[in-house]
Amino acid sequence: MLWHRLVCQSLPYCQSPHVAHVLYKTTSRLKANQQSPGQAPSEISLMLLQCCRAFVLVSSLLVVVTAVEPDTGVRLPRHLIPRHYTVRLLPHVLDEKENATLDGSVQIDVLCIQDTPQIFLHAVGIRVNLESIKIYDRGSKERFPVQNITEDVENQFVILHLRRKYLVKGANYVLAMTFIGRLNNQDHSRGFYRLRYMEAGRPSMMALTQMEPIDARKVFPCFDEPDLKADFSVIVGRPGHMISVSNMPLYRTLPMYGEGFPGYEWDVFHRSYAMSTYLVSVAILDSASWLSMSDGNVNLRLWARPSLLNQTRHSLKVARKLLDFYQNYLALDFPLPKQDIIAVPNIETAMENWGLIISGEQFLTQEEGVTSEAKKEINTLVMAHEMAHQWFGNLVTLNWWTDIWLNEGLATYLSYVAVDQVYPDYKMIEKFVLSEMQKVMFDDALLTSHPVYRTTNQTEEITSVFDVISYKKGASILRMLNEMIGHKTFKQGLTRYLKTLEYHNAVQNDLWSAFTRQAVINKVKLPYDIKTIMETWTHNVGYPVVTIARNYSARTATVAQSRFLLYQDKNSSIIDDGEENLWIIPLTFTTAPSANQEPQLRWLPQLSQAEKIADFNVPADQWVIFNVNRTGFFRVNYDERNWNLIWAQLLHDPRQIPTISRAQIIDDAFHLARAGLLPYQMAFNLANYLKKETDYLPWKSALDAFSYINMMLAGSPTTHEAFKQFAIGILTPMYQQMKVLGSNNKDPVARQLLSEATKWACQWDQTDCVEYALSAYRDWMAQLNGSAVIVPADLKRVVTCTAIRHLNLSEWQFAWKKFQESNIHSEKEDLLAGMTCTTNTSLLSTMLQWTLGNSSHRLDSIHFLDVIKNIASETLKGRDFAFEFLASHWDLLKFRYNDRPDSALEMVASSFNTLSDLEKMDAFNSNHGEGDLISYLYSVTEANIQWMSKHYQAIDEWLHQLLV
16 A cells, blocks of 8 residues: 655655665765764765655565564574664654554664574564665675565564575675554553643643653664664654654754645754663654753753743753762763753653653642642652663663663662752652662562562563662662762772763673772772672562570670561462572671761671671670661561660660661561561550651651551551550650641751651541641632642642541532642642542542543543542542442553553552452452452452451550550
């Protein structure tokens, strides 16, 4: 069938197909031989772009097979190595049909490293025109005709079979073809996709790419593996009233002469440096505005819709500071001439494409007096993460997805280092322990966990490695390494790693080698080499609990390690001995007189037997704490006497113990109790000291621990009420103190603590808190104009939630009206969360129906998870309501939201703790499948049932004794 014809009118010599073909071949050679990264395409190639070619798609020549020879598995055979791509893309952005197309051509310069009669490429959803394929030897000009194309569907390969010829080792070849691809819609936002949104009251459209991890193959035929780096020359066709942006600066814009595309233009971008296919990026914007700041050779621009432009100004300043920080910290300049950042409506993620960061608007917008400190902090971290990727991931890229933590773990950890330096008031190095380390220690304590270094043998496994283990655990063990070898050596080791491998790929051994070399130069002494130490943390599943048993009379201590598990599945067995389950542990400790001095260090070897610390020498009446400031990725348990000494110190003067260690003690105690390794009474006793605590970290650790107990007891009204009274008794002194200081406190961490305290005080029905929230909300409703701030930004969510929970329909309707009027993402999130606190099931049903997209009040898809999560977490009735909704509409939700319903179901089922809940899981599995997900949720529910069986009775008795 005839696809389309582009007729060239400005250059008469283009009218001859033969001349155009010769020009095409000549220009290909000139571009490959003469261009270097950053240069513009040659003049001949630019003229050629104005010569337009027709081609016919012969679909009958595409043969689909289930297996091919040779059997390469998920990896491409290394017969050919790409050196340079010229990619021409013309997405039909304005096509009114739901399923629009993408016209394209690609020319790839390759080096042959093994004789082959076949060319393997990745392509998914792409129809290649067999007649358009041109393959020739760059040196001899010999052509290689293609006999046919076959497809390996499972591994997402297309294979070009040559006719009676081989490509020869050592030769350079050019491979060119035209194709038709898909321009996906927002519900399937992978590859190249369109996004519709409203701006200034009118519908608008944009198109953009999302290639990571394996979706470049959905845009153009390519060698879509991270180690097959190449230079890219990108050419984009777009309507004349739109703007296109890519990884490199725009070189030139040319008119597009042709039938059916009046007013279209070609944007030709400078040639890139070597990069992986997943980092290639294009965005086509409608009605965009931009800000720009320049410094030296790096031009920084942030693109946003006009209505949100002012809200992005702060993010642009943040980006400038972070870019400067990384250049100084890493002693390595940003390699590209520009960095664009695009604020995209209604997407949930941010993507670090080299030179073109694409981010959800919610991470780039804020309004002073409206956006909370917690939200500002998240936005700053997201920016720091994506900026870190420009070096870690883009300049030096993982070799294969097994090592995804080299990208994500490094970017996660360094984002905290960067923000801590650029915005020290946030105290991000301390918060890392809460937000990253302690969060992932929960996931890594489950039987379903996996190693940081995770083999991927199937295409579908590649996306699964992007999880908390890669991000948060990877970051946590890097922080541990930083403390082991010292901050100076760590920083210099990172620079060595980058400079050694820039524009290339890395495996984790490359990182260990860089640190090892730097440690030798800096004369850092370690009992084992870095690779040996760190591979116990990247290759082993889970993490250890280190048990300390003191001999008080002899002043010695015995330490032992074993894998920490929150629960043990009776149907599985965990090997507790053998090197594969043990770790080399840097074990720091301190005691009362030396608490403010450098902690002592001992190494726990990778052995199953206990190790004795003979020179411990701590007096019997003094406490000792191990893993000072939680620098190591493990938990610590003590004998009963030492726990009591720690408790006594906390009650007397908690500040004798470092802040992070106080947070660690609370977190460890409650998780050890949850695992059955410590009596819950000891954990509750330790928590009593919090009446004297005013620091954010220990309180946040405690409130996170209380949250689980609160959730487990919610189905037992009398016990739950007793727990609420216990928690309010501990919380009230701090809440009252924070309330006196007020939300105008200039310390952002103090404002976050006030927000947390208010949230839980109101949720547990503390009288002062509820009265304040109702009064503030009524005043807000009575306000005649919106100029005065009635409800502080940090308290807007909890005030709205409390008022709607305790009052009636008019309060809910007021929040909904404010939600519709607001164009500030953070405020909309707070209002929507507050609306889910209603006890009116009709209103809850209405909000859930909004997520289906078939009502007059369709919510943006970014709000889906928040609606489900907040309804499920508010009450047991809301949780069950949300589960029934997911079960009833699962197929539709999966179609609209891809994998997000999986996350929603995890949130809903996290508090299941009865046999009837297991039956719900069985019924869901029978109706919808989802075997792996349901298996995981089944194990979580069984763990919660175990918790109720082991701990409920003792906690109930202890709590009721307090009330007597």
